[in-house]
Amino acid sequence: MMKLHDYELSGSCYKVRLLLSMLDLPYERLPLDFYPGREHRQPDFLDVNPLGQLPVLDDGELRLRDAQAILLYLAARYDRDGVWFPSDAATQGRIAMWLAFAGGELMHSASARLHDMLLGYEEIDAERARRDAHAALRVLDEHLAECEFDGQPWLAASHPTIADIACFPYVALSADGGVERSGYHQVNRWLRRFRQLPGFIVMPGVPAYA
Amino acid sequence: MTKTTDPVALAEWVVIGRREDLRPGRPWRTRVLGQPIECQRLADGALRAVEIDADGRHGAPLQARERYGHVWVTFSGNPRLLLEIAEFDEHPPRRYLGWGGVKVRTSPQRLVENFLDMGHFAFVHTDVLGAEPHTEIRDYQVETRQALGEVWATRCLAYQPKASSAAGGGRDVEYVYRTSGPFVVLLYKTAERPGTFDNLGMLVQPMEEDHCCVWGYTLLLESETADSEALHFQQSIFQQDRLILEHQTPRRIPLHDASETPARADAAAIAYRRWMREAGMRFGIQPKAAEA
Numbered sequence: 353m354m355k356l357h358d359y360e361l362s363g364s365c366y367k368v369r370l371l372l373s374m375l376d377l378p379y380e381r382l383p384l385d386f387y388p389g390r391e392h393r394q395p396d397f398l399d400v401n402p403l404g405q406l407p408v409l410d411d412g413e414l415r416l417r418d419a420q421a422i423l424l425y426l427a428a429r430y431d432r433d434g435v436w437f438p439s440d441a442a443t444q445g446r447i448a449m450w451l452a453f454a455g456g457e458l459m460h461s462a463s464a465r466l467h468d469m470l471l472g473y474e475e476i477d478a479e480r481a482r483r484d485a486h487a488a489l490r491v492l493d494e495h496l497a498e499c500e501f502d503g504q505p506w507l508a509a510s511h512p513t514i515a516d517i518a519c520f521p522y523v524a525l526s527a528d529g530g531v532e533r534s535g536y537h538q539v540n541r542w543l544r545r546f547r548q549l550p551g552f553i554v555m556p557g558v559p560a561y562a
Numbered sequence: 563m564t565k566t567t568d569p570v571a572l573a574e575w576v577v578i579g580r581r582e583d584l585r586p587g588r589p590w591r592t593r594v595l596g597q598p599i600e601c602q603r604l605a606d607g608a609l610r611a612v613e614i615d616a617d618g619r620h621g622a623p624l625q626a627r628e629r630y631g632h633v634w635v636t637f638s639g640n641p642r643l644l645l646e647i648a649e650f651d652e653h654p655p656r657r658y659l660g661w662g663g664v665k666v667r668t669s670p671q672r673l674v675e676n677f678l679d680m681g682h683f684a685f686v687h688t689d690v691l692g693a694e695p696h697t698e699i700r701d702y703q704v705e706t707r708q709a710l711g712e713v714w715a716t717r718c719l720a721y722q723p724k725a726s727s728a729a730g731g732g733r734d735v736e737y738v739y740r741t742s743g744p745f746v747v748l749l750y751k752t753a754e755r756p757g758t759f760d761n762l763g764m765l766v767q768p769m770e771e772d773h774c775c776v777w778g779y780t781l782l783l784e785s786e787t788a789d790s791e792a793l794h795f796q797q798s799i800f801q802q803d804r805l806i807l808e809h810q811t812p813r814r815i816p817l818h819d820a821s822e823t824p825a826r827a828d829a830a831a832i833a834y835r836r837w838m839r840e841a842g843m844r845f846g847i848q849p850k851a852a853e854a
Contacts, residue, residue: 387797388580469665471583527808528804556800556801557801557805
């Protein structure tokens with residue numbers, strides 16, 4: 353069975369849990385004491401991932417790190433209908449673009465959250481992280497407005513793809529880091545649509561209602 | 563803000579970190595009741611804590627001590643007694659888990675009252691600590707132990723779908739809540755083995771009136787679950803609360819007007835508020851309208 357090196361409060365791990373649930377795939381969780389134990393920085397885990405980051409997925413002999421890479425693999429390997437990562441090149445290009453956004457610009461929201469919530473992240477410039485998170489949300493909001501104009505309610509296609517899954521957690525968790533989201537109407541409508549997807553699950557900080 | 567002048571708050575022992583957070587050569591800087599402080603572990607293991615003044619220089623000393631896996635400080639030369647938790651002295655010792663600190667933008671009193679509130683279980687901790695239709699709060703007993711500054715709520719009964727990380731299914735649990743002063747609240751909760759109680763405590767570090775760091779511990783009797791599992795269980799529950807707490811307004815509690823109407827289920831919080839009102843507490847409290 354697949355094994356997920358997991359931390360309950362990690363939005364990045366949540367991305368993987370979301371897709372596993374939506375694909376209805378069984379897996380075993382290996383909970384890591386990320387906080388306060390900092391187990392991800394200990395030698396045992398650095399053997400698993402030298403970057404010291406979660407999540408990591410083990411599937412047989414294959415070991416993958418990085419939430420976006422894991423989403424890509426799971427969709428390509430296990431989604432028989434080919435909807436989460438469709439085969440057409442333009443859609444794949446758009447998905448890759450939003451996967452990079454999820455692992456890049458949107459992580460400013462994750463930084464602000466770490467800083468505001470936990471100890472040991474005082475070196476993060478939270479005000480700057482919040483500013484950058486807002487800039488990312490504006491880009492997302494404008495993109496979703498254009499999508500809607502074109503009759504495409506999802507980030508990269510007319511149906512949800514792994515691009516939506518990759519972007520969902522740190523947008524939905526933004527308030528944890530003091531990034532107020534009420535002004536981003538398209539984003540909030542997209543979050544609500546996302547919550548209606550079959551197989552949707554919650555995590556602490558992301559309630560089922562919105 | 564600057565250091566509070568509220569004598570009730572200043573008389574408290576306040577947690578500032580876990581025992582292992584303080585290591586020699588690593589000065590621990592934080593804020594307590596509006597005052598920046600620094601605490602150091604000396605080479606001989608002793609603790610030394612001082613206020614940090616506006617220029618960043620060391621100022622007046624504080625008392626510092628270790629207890630219950632945490633480091634506590636007080637500004638007072640004659641502090642209110644630190645509470646006694648008998649479960650820490652048991653032999654064989656229980657399994658101890660420290661939660662680590664989580665920062666929350668609210669007052670210490672909002673945190674304590676949320677901890678005391680069984681009414682939110684079914685709605686915030688759905689399918690874990692509560693579930694519809696089991697939303698009724700049955701009557702329970704409340705007693706204020708004035709000399710100790712403690713409020714005890716006993717015979718609190720609730721149906722819980724997953725009462726602990728070791729729970730196999732739903733069961734009725736009995737809770738005993740115990741507040742000690744304004745910043746500490748303990749919970750005794752029916753353990754997986756009938757007739758026994760797990761003990762856990764939330765230890766609030768008020769950094770400012772409306773900004774806290776929340777520490778805590780769990781003393782477990784069972785040894786089946788991994789520490790990480792039990793810790794994730796606790797952190798998940800608290801994270802669900804954090805979202806709600808940060809959206810409560812005002813952040814300081816209105817102790818002196820009728821803007822929040824308690825129900826019978828809030829008897830423990832009512833006694834906790836009464837204790838603070840009688841003590842004349844100001845820190846973390848909405849000022850009276852005339853003073854606002």
